[in-house]
Amino acid sequence: MRFDDYDTGGFYDEMFDAEGRPRPGNEAVVNRFSELSLDELRTRQQAAEKALLKMGITFSVYGDEQGTERIFPFDIVPRIIPHGEWVGIEAGLKQRVQALNLFIDDVYHGQKIVKDGLIPAELIHSASGFRRECLGLDPPGGVWCHITGTDLVRGGDGRFYVLEDNLRCPSGVSYVLENRVVMKRSFPRAFDAARVLPVADYPNRLLTLLQNLASRHGAKPVVAVWTPGIYNSAYFEHSFLAQQMGIELVEGRDLVCVDDRVMMRTTSGLKPVDVLYRRIDDDFIDPEVFRADSMLGVPGLMRAYRAGNLALANAPGTGVADDKAVYAYVPAMIRYYLDEDPILDNVETFLCRREKDLRHVLANLDKLVVKKVGESGGYGMLVGPHATAEERAAYADQVKADPRNFIAQPTLSLSRVPTLIDDHFEGRHVDLRPYILYGKDIYVMPGGLTRVALKRGSLVVNSSQGGGSKDTWVVAGGGQGQGGAPC
């Protein structure tokens, strides 16, 4: 099906430039898709969706009584990034994660950055992810944020910006891996022609990282993925990762703490655990230290952690750097800790805790996106231009009542990618979440999860709010204007 009638609509389009020519690296895919009829494309789209359903790649929707599972909607048109461009993104992400890790370590030790006057102490201590209990802790190798899923967006100017850092338990990597399997199966020729960098070694890299965290030497360390349970919306991913790494998937009820060691209940008695890749918030991991009402946690777990008998990825307390007000200071952190200029920019951010910013935000609510600093997943935010006057007024009251809890950003004109809608291609807005592993060195998965807002005109890409996903192809070669291989 041809792209002749495709309209970029004045947005930055990932596949076509303003003149309607395929961007570098996109030629092979544009050619191949043009050769296929609508029926063929639809058949493949349906086959892909069926495969995802059969594989059980679903998420559960909260608040739905039936516990309905849905597949994360998937679009077959890939989002393509030429390698030449990717190199810059990769370097920017490494730099950022390195600085963030130094920041977290500083927060829980000397707080030099506060003493040097770059960040107000009050901002750090009031962040919902700050854990006083973690002061003075030394995670193995000095790494706090082992797994990061940074959200990037491309603006109308064609540049990538960091939207959120997601240092706690970023999810979605399983979709990247499974989408790739499905795309290879559905479009082997286009895939072959485009020369796509592989992502399939992610589980192996993650396993190596986790094993290296174990303090016990000699014996093969026992590593497990810790899930809140089958009713968690990301349960599929937890079990998928455990399966791919060949390690146990545990729940809180499988674990018990004996003499400052975390043990799991097995059919032949208790067995020690060395490393937990926990997909559960700090608040719930140990009722003795954090939330006492946690039913998911393991009493005594933090004692085992402090004693060095257990490693946790990510380290408790990491969430302090996930606060959206702290986010605004990341470029300053990069300069402060690394003495480098940031490679990737932040989105301009107004901190409502500042009197001047607050006045600006309240006066421009119809133009801004306002977010709660501690939330993620698209919850609790106001998209000013799309909200009614009443919604804005109600939101303004919330902001005034607790300015520290809010930040605002200009409404970005996110880039778009052609997406198969009914019987033709239409542009849909996308973001990008690459996954970064911080072990002995820093690894950035080539590509990552491209989330797409499937509703026409929508900017919200979250799966809980009508978003879907696409496979992301980092294609080999410089990608600076040269043509791709013929199909």
Added chain:
Amino acid sequence: MLSRVGESIYWMARYIERAENVARIMDANYHMILDLPSGVDEQWEPLVVTTGDEERFKELYAEFTRENVVKFLTFDPRNPNSILSCLQAARENARSVREWISSDMWQQVNSFYLMLKDASRRDGSIELPHEFFVEIMLASHLFVGLSENTMTHGEGWEFARLGRMLERADKTARIIDVKYFILLPSVEYVGMPYDHIQWAAILRSASAFEMYRKRYGQIAPDQIIEFLLLDTEFPRAIHHCLITAEQALRNISGTKRGLFTNPAEKALGRLLADFDYTQLEEIKMYGLHEFIDSLQTRLNHIGSTIHETFFALPLAPAAAPSQPTE
């Protein structure tokens, strides 16, 4: 292996086996009905008695009609032993152990469940019952075949085998008991084709018709009972199920034949020993119904000892064993 994982695998296998058995007895009954002389009522009540859910059925339905019974046993979510409920439970269990079973097994449980879910949306009436029930039985066989060929034959696999065999022994026992109970009073039919048809249906309910024929030839009630209870080679015969279950249990703990290290091994080993040395005459002297009643009590007891031995570790850390029992 985590206790929770062992338990989930065990129940996953049991629920799939249960679903398959329910499909099989319904299929056998449909077959039998088509052969009945006109004027003889269709019998659907025994099916519900076989699954042991008579009381729940009576709460939900007025009569044991074909429509009601098929709906109750196939799609009714209010019946925890309906095929749909069994598959939902099997799938929930499989979902919690996806990292243990193979992807192929998971996909098979998932597709199996989705197939029933789809069928239940089509207003519950079954156009071609035979095709439908055969499809269910084949889906179960495919699952077992995948377990055989894609999963490591280690501890998890043994738990699946243990669950499957105990479930099968229980269901074969119920089929014999219920049918025998119903057949006995109808003395006026003895020796008539109708009687023959019902006995053949019992064999079909256990997929045993052809294998029985090869072994004994003529349809004779005593030999059918002997075959389904005491045969050591037919895979749905209770004796065979117990032999396999006991092997699985010993492989899990590593205990040699003749010894036991936990209450589950003791209970199952003792039951198997009884079967090893029991003859049909003795069963008849004891009373078939009484024999099966006692068998089921003992199977239930074995189920609870397995739970206590492997799945229910004490919750308080102080009470937990500091050394593995192995």
